[in-house]
Amino acid sequence: MGWSMPEKLGPNRRSFLRNAGLAGVGATALSTLGAVAPAEANEDARPSGRWNPDTESKQFTLAVMPDTQYLYWGSQNSINPEPQEASFRYVIANSGTPNNNIVFMAHLGDLTQDGDATSFQAVDKAFKVVDNANVAYSVLAGNHDVSGDDTRGTTPYLQTMGPQRFKRQKSFLGSDASGYNTAHVFRAAGREWLLLALDWRTSAAGFAWANQVIKAHRNMPVILTCHEIVAPTYGDEVYPYESGDPENNAVLSDYGQTVWDELIKDNDQIFLTLNGHYWPSGRTTKKNSAGNDVHLHITNYQNRYMSGGGMLRLYHFDLDRNTIDVETISPWILEKDPAERNRLEVLEARLTTSVDRFAVPVDFEKRFAGFIPVPVRPARPASKVLVPGTLAYWRFDGGxxxxxxxxxxxxxxxxxxxxxxxxxxxxxxxxxxxxxxxxxxxxxxxxxxxxxxxxxxxxxxxxxxxxxxxxxxxxxxxxxxxxxxxxxxxxxxxxxxxxxxxxxxxxxxxxxxxxxxxxxxxxxxxxxxxxxxxxxxxxxxxxxxxxxxxxxxxxxxxxxxxxxxxxxxxxxxxxxxxxxxxxxxxxxxxxxxxxxxxxxxxxxxxxxxxxxxxxxxxxxxxxxxxxxxxxxxxxxxxxx
The missing domain is CATH 2.60.120.200 (Jelly Rolls)
Structure with missing residues (x-):
């Protein structure tokens, strides 16, 4: 499947049947995963276009949005939601499209610079764009949103982006007792995928909850999102045009080692982890206890033009080709007339270095075989394939x-x-x-x-x-x-x-x-x-x-x-x-x-x-x- 991006974003003209298989999954799980507060009314900021992914196609996209903190600095009276809202419009317009088919969006934390209530008021308004379109998405708290671990109690983050926000989402599975750790199930390629969004610092109780969620959904591949897991091993925290070995330029941070030991290592279902926090972007691969690959990726562009301009990292899964094609774009820039873009916008519309645009080979059936057994097509007797006109048929299962x-x-x-x-x-x-x-x-x-x-x-x-x-x-x-x-x-x-x-x-x-x-x-x-x-x-x-x-x-x-x-x-x-x-x-x-x-x-x-x-x-x-x-x-x- 080839991936291309329109310079002008338009409405989705394809119509797909919306999957209803996940209806009620959240309600079923919430009794064991933790209660949520009443949902807020989201009546304003209605977007154009429809959220309508093709959940059966073998090609689908996970949209990832890293640290947008500099766009929301309320204590400094600096609020600039336009780049992020442009990315939200892009996600909505590209659900179900042949070239993208975005089925889920994951934010990697540091929604704000200061964790201030005024910042989260602006974040709340921006996210209503995706709420009112019924987009399936997750968020998590970064170190600029909160302090301490997930036992910290209430915060402006939790009051604004806590589990009550997701109660109407069919993809929302539930949260732990703290509300800072959430689980989401989205359907893509004809199966369910579990995405965990964990707090900046997860407590022992939070890890126990996450392990229990994975155990309760033992036939689902798991994508783990957290603000910090791996850190880069190269660069000077300036624009990373050179990365050394682009496939092995990250390493577990001290806290990332804790996440690995407490959650990733012994859960074979976790095959991909995504985090922000550090820059420049990078990735590495580690073997888990089952001897299988876990792909660990950093994506973060807060140090770039316009604080990253609400950039999206797009993970294009292709289960026919056994590949995840990854690209990084700025929908906010792509919405603009190319002739009117300034010099930095021209450079930042699409990032094409080896850390921003690459392919990850994954034999999905083999990688998931430990928890999703591959169905073997049974042998068929000769009588079933002796079509009219057969002059000779040789096979070797009777030898x-x-x-x-x-x-x-x-x-x-x-x-x-x-x-x-x-x-x-x-x-x-x-x-x-x-x-x-x-x-x-x-x-x-x-x-x-x-x-x-x-x-x-x-x-x-x-x-x-x-x-x-x-x-x-x-x-x-x-x-x-x-x-x-x-x-x-x-x-x-x-x-x-x-x-x-x-x-x-x-x-x-x-x-x-x-x-x-x-x-x-x-x-x-x-x-x-x-x-x-x-x-x-x-x-x-x-x-x-x-x-x-x-x-x-x-x-x-x-x-x-x-x-x-x-x-x-x-x-x-x-x-x-x-x-x-x-x-x-x-x-x-x-x-x-x-x-x-x-x-x-x-x-x-x-x-x-x-x-x-x-x-x-x-x-x-x-x-x-x-x-x-x-x-x-x-x-x-x-x-x-």
Whole structure:
């Protein structure tokens, strides 16, 4: 998903169904998490636009607002809410939009410079912009808002921004007895996420409460916000244009170590922490007690132009790409006509240094597997995938134990019932375990097994499978079209010199012997071959059709190693298209291509013939393989 920002902020024109699944979650939890005071009436400062996030999309954004303290210094008669209000308008306008889909906003504390009641009166008025739009958000107290720990009793902060403010929010879960520590649940990517907003200094009772909240919601990923956790290890507290190592330029502060020991370390659900207080911004990653990564980030811009101008740090979660893309913007500046911005506004509209714009790779399923078990798609019986026209279907879940050798006495039955069974052939001198049974498989593969080939060409070695000399598939010419599907995984030790142009599936018979000639023709190569190529592990399907004397060739992009891929070759009777993971590749020829030439010879799984002799053997895993005598639709693929 690409992230872009409009220079002019406009209303959200998309309409999404608002999730109602969290209705009542706060009421259910409040009886155990602490009571709240009556809600205040927020009738003024109504914004334009609607708060309407898409809670099911796999792409969503958490908006983070750090220290805005210099905008609210009531004791000095210095109140300047416009930058923050512009950010609030931005959050509202960008809920549910394709490029942002802001689902929650978290303030990191130091709302004011002096903690004065006059400052909080102005803060109260500004926050009514988001209150009246029903924005899901959290706040917490910083050291400029309060003093001491969360046992301090009432303060202007608590009277203004305490739990009573959130009673109407569906995302509000509750607070501890002090009111300074709050819990929020927002829905995004089709699941609930727990966000804890902890006080500047949390007491033992506050930590006990936070631990209990996490324990009570043991299947939710947790984002922890606090005013202070990590501090930068670089810079002179001036604009941070250089940061050394941008991925490891922060360290736990003394109090941050307490937060780590009391709350983060032993709660595997906490995967991301966000704090302000210090500058320049930075980040680091630590391993928790379960051995998993916790990403700890500082974001704070109070030292920049206009006290940071109400800047927003946007955490763009993309669960399809397993990435959090992070960017930092000033909506207050972006609202202005670019031609009318002053020099500092031009520089500050978007921050693009390595500490302000970066990506965090997170394998969400793997990272959350300890508390959200990954559902495993069950194996499907062959009868469920024997679509009309299936000529051969091979799978490997009925063979030997994981890691055991494939022996000469074993065979792979053709589950289509057409008798195209596979038997073993080995390059002389190859190891006994050159071909083994494996439990590894593509997550969407019908059969939960594969074969592990250990082959190569320099020197030639390995074992492969072949149809019998009289198998019906040998003479098939596919005049009306075909679909060939295979699941493959390339290992990390793949080498272009030894494993380049390695075969997944090929048809014995030299092109020259079949009367083929002309452009791109190699008379010694097979009449059909599905393989991975020499340089970038691209998939190539090279076929000599019935109606041409020269081949047609389809090419894919490169396949990453150590990852399962589904490959499909589909011919509709005239044109051939190649798909990887059901996605059409770019290089598909428009040449008229009817059928596949046959010399009545065998098919090879994992083996390749050149000039009448085996010259290469596959290296990696091959899962289910299916051959059908017609073009399949995407919804008919083995992955569906």
């Amino acid at each position: 030997g134990k994981d890691g055991s050798p494939f022996t000469a006495s074993q065979r792979v039955r053709d589950l289509s019932g057409h008798g195209n069974d596979l038997t073993l052939l080995s390059v002389p001198g190859s190891a006994a375990d050159a071909l083994t049974w494996s439990a590894d498989h593509h997550p969407d593969q019908p059969g939960h097994a594969s074969l592990r080939f250990v082959g190569g060409k320099n020197p030639l070695h390995g074992a492969y499978l072949t149809t019998a000399s009289r198998a019906p598939l040998n003479t098939e010419t596919f005049k009306s079209g075909y679909t060939i599907e295979a699941f493959v995984k390339i290992p990390r030790d793949w080498d272009s010199g030894n494993n380049g142009n390695m075969p997944v599936l090929s048809r014995w018979g030299e092109a020259g012997n079949a009367g083929k000639y002309g452009k791109n023709t190699d008379p010694k190569e097979p009449v059909a071959q599905l393989m991975t190529t020499n340089n970038g592990r691209e998939v190539q399907f090279n076929c000599y059709p019935l109606n041409q004397t020269y081949p047609t060739t389809n090419w894919s992009h490169g396949l990453a190693e150590d990852q399962w891929w589904h490959i499909a070759v589909v011919n509709d009777g005239h044109h051939t298209k190649l798909y990887v993971e059901s996605a059409l590749v770019a290089d598909n020829p428009s040449t008229d291509s009817i059928g596949i030439t046959s010399l009545g010879l065998t098919w090879l799984l994992g083996g390749h013939e050149y000039g009448g002799a085996i010259d290469n053997v596959f290296h990696g895993w091959i899962g289910d393989v299916r051959i059908v005598n017609r073009a399949l639709r995407l919804e008919e693929f083995l992955t569906k």
